[in-house]
Amino acid sequence: MPRFITFFSYSSESTKALIERPSDRAAAAQGLVESLGGTQEAFYWMQGKHDGFLISNMPDAASASALAAAVGASGAVVDAETHQIFDRDEQAAIVKQAGAALRAYKPPNA
Numbered sequence: 001m002p003r004f005i006t007f008f009s010y011s012s013e014s015t016k017a018l019i020e021r022p023s024d025r026a027a028a029a030q031g032l033v034e035s036l037g038g039t040q041e042a043f044y045w046m047q048g049k050h051d052g053f054l055i056s057n058m059p060d061a062a063s064a065s066a067l068a069a070a071v072g073a074s075g076a077v078v079d080a081e082t083h084q085i086f087d088r089d090e091q092a093a094i095v096k097q098a099g100a101a102l103r104a105y106k107p108p109n110a
Contacts (some may be wrong), residue, residue, distance in 0.1 A: 001057040003041070004064045006082040007050040014076040015051075029054050032070065036063045050079065 010018065018025070026043035033040045038058040045052040058064040064082055071077045086094065 001038070001059060002061065002064070003055065003057050003085050003087070004082055005085050006054045006056070006064075006068060006080060008053065008071070008077045008081075009049075009051045009079045011076060011078050025052075032067060033058070036067055038063060038067075050081075055085070 026040075029043050030040040033054075033056045036058065038056050040054065040056050042055040043052070056064070056067070058067070061084065064084070068080055068082045072080060
């Protein structure tokens with residue numbers, strides 16, 4: 001199953017609600033991921049540009065996009081970014097495929 005990382009930041013209203021009424025956001029995220037046929041690998045809070053990130057295994061890119069759309073539509077999260085991520089075996093296959101493509105490609109300056 002393809003793996004995705006989603007960086008997110010809570011809206012100011014969501015942050016205020018979390019302070020006033022703490023809740024398990026990892027469990028909430030897991031329920032959402034599972035509703036789309038995926039599995040949650042990790043859910044972390046962090047410092048920096050984003051408040052946290054989620055790593056999920058999703059059936060396909062459309063499911064990952066649906067997850068992002070659902071969370072975005074809720075208004076609870078702002079500035080979310082989702083990217084497909086690849087393990088070392090997938091990266092090796094990508095590089096091999098890129099090599100074949102590069103040999104087949106004739107650039108305009110050739």
